[in-house]
Amino acid sequence: MTAAAPTIAAPLAADARPRPGCASPALSFAEARALIDGFGPVAGVERLRPEDAAGRVLAEPVLAMRDTPARDLAAMDGFAIAATVPGGRRIFRIEGRSLPGEPPPPPLTPGGACRVTTGAALPANAARVVIDEQAVRADRGVALTVSPADKPHIRRRASDFAAGDAVLAAGMRLSPMALVTAVASGQREVVVRRRPRVAILATGDELLATGAAHSHPHAIPDSVTPAVVAMLAAAGATVAAIVHLPDARHAIERALAARLGPRGEAEQIDAVVITGGASRGDRDFARQAAAGAGARTVFAGVAMKPGKPVWCARLNERPIVGLPGNPTAALTVARLFLPPLIGRLQGCATAAAGEEWTALPLARAVPANGSREAFLLASLDGGRVDLARRQEASGQRAIARATHLVRRAPGAPQASAGATVETLRI
Numbered sequence: 001m002t003a004a005a006p007t008i009a010a011p012l013a014a015d016a017r018p019r020p021g022c023a024s025p026a027l028s029f030a031e032a033r034a035l036i037d038g039f040g041p042v043a044g045v046e047r048l049r050p051e052d053a054a055g056r057v058l059a060e061p062v063l064a065m066r067d068t069p070a071r072d073l074a075a076m077d078g079f080a081i082a083a084t085v086p087g088g089r090r091i092f093r094i095e096g097r098s099l100p101g102e103p104p105p106p107p108l109t110p111g112g113a114c115r116v117t118t119g120a121a122l123p124a125n126a127a128r129v130v131i132d133e134q135a136v137r138a139d140r141g142v143a144l145t146v147s148p149a150d151k152p153h154i155r156r157r158a159s160d161f162a163a164g165d166a167v168l169a170a171g172m173r174l175s176p177m178a179l180v181t182a183v184a185s186g187q188r189e190v191v192v193r194r195r196p197r198v199a200i201l202a203t204g205d206e207l208l209a210t211g212a213a214h215s216h217p218h219a220i221p222d223s224v225t226p227a228v229v230a231m232l233a234a235a236g237a238t239v240a241a242i243v244h245l246p247d248a249r250h251a252i253e254r255a256l257a258a259r260l261g262p263r264g265e266a267e268q269i270d271a272v273v274i275t276g277g278a279s280r281g282d283r284d285f286a287r288q289a290a291a292g293a294g295a296r297t298v299f300a301g302v303a304m305k306p307g308k309p310v311w312c313a314r315l316n317e318r319p320i321v322g323l324p325g326n327p328t329a330a331l332t333v334a335r336l337f338l339p340p341l342i343g344r345l346q347g348c349a350t351a352a353a354g355e356e357w358t359a360l361p362l363a364r365a366v367p368a369n370g371s372r373e374a375f376l377l378a379s380l381d382g383g384r385v386d387l388a389r390r391q392e393a394s395g396q397r398a399i400a401r402a403t404h405l406v407r408r409a410p411g412a413p414q415a416s417a418g419a420t421v422e423t424l425r426i
């Protein structure tokens, strides 16, 4: 992230407070997100080879097994020579060769040089490496074409890190870059948090499985669950159960109690995502069912658009996140709440850790925002963000082209093309 790119906790948080008299929920998005930090990491760690731990979050720091480099090495291809060059000598006798992986060659004799390649061990008394570009071969010797005054071209022992250094900290996610460090540490195994196990409860009498809905005149395909599964998996979770439920309070309550209640240990579910039934319709029972199962509300409703009905509760210390049923609203709030929650369950320091909001210019003007903080579908057009023309919470088409969410504060004025807005990759 660039220094200029504000994080989610940056000043927008204060702007996000609803104005008096506004019908929006009282809680701002930033406040709701901060509440996600209240969930701690799952118990249980795994020891994995670093190469099997890509994307996982470290539960313990990684300590370097030895100095790296383990000894002084050549930083360039060339010739190692000693510190004292008799009589300003420019011609050296080649008395050995050192290649990476070989033990250090014997010390140089006066007037001697050792042919070295990048990464090779140096003779103990080598003071510098004269690079190939500053030397010519002469007989069995080598002649310097310039006086050896520039950098010594030596990678000093322990100059990268020393034995015992904590080269990676607990709570850090192992990016491809961090795997370099993990493997270079010399550790055969790293200790990572186990993958959180998530159950998805998809509620809705009208929902049928992929492909089945079109043979039924009043059913619709459950388009939200597969997308949420993919998002959870990418965030590092295991989706351990997918349950389709009718819009029936007791069925939802039983399903929740079975996963997170005192007797729900068999599946070892760490978190539940419920889709649909979040609002105030005649058959919207998700929150009541959670309360009936004994869950305590963490938040219910956020002053955001889309996704206002999003809610979160806690049952036996484990989170339940309720997504609204409308697909664009569901996936927008899923993007904003689920990867951060999975990060927290894996031991990341905060829900916002690793989330990068980037300021990008607008491709076209956008109108003034309403009273809820907006998170709008957009795609990139030559380095500028272009808002999708259709932003309906129920939409299932424009979302496919979206690569970014554009964040607009409550009551933000009209913004012209070229003005910068905060964006998050989706």
Ligand SMILES: Nc1nc2c(c(=O)[nH]1)N[C@H]1C(S)=C(S)[C@@H](COP(=O)(O)OP(=O)(O)OC[C@H]3O[C@@H](n4cnc5c(N)ncnc54)[C@H](O)[C@@H]3O)O[C@H]1N2
Pocket (backbone or CB within 6 Å): 202, 203, 204, 206, 207, 220, 221, 222, 223, 224, 225, 275, 276, 277, 278, 279, 280, 281, 284, 306, 307, 308, 309, 323, 324, 325, 326, 327, 329, 393, 394
């Ligand atoms: N009087 C009010 N009505 C609504 C409000 C409100 O504040 N007052 N909020 C609106 C908002 S905002 C949203 S978003 C939706 C959310 O409603 P629910 O979470 O209760 O969702 P459902 O009623 O179950 O479904 C809404 C819509 O989405 C379709 N759906 C549901 N699940 C799926 C799925 N897994 N895959 C595809 N489509 C799904 C469902 O068929 C409905 O069409 O409420 C507004 N109403």
Ligand code: MOO
Pocket (backbone or CB within 6 Å): 304, 305, 306, 307, 308, 309, 324, 326, 329, 330, 393, 394
């Ligand atoms: O906030 Mo709703 O999610 O607009 O449709």
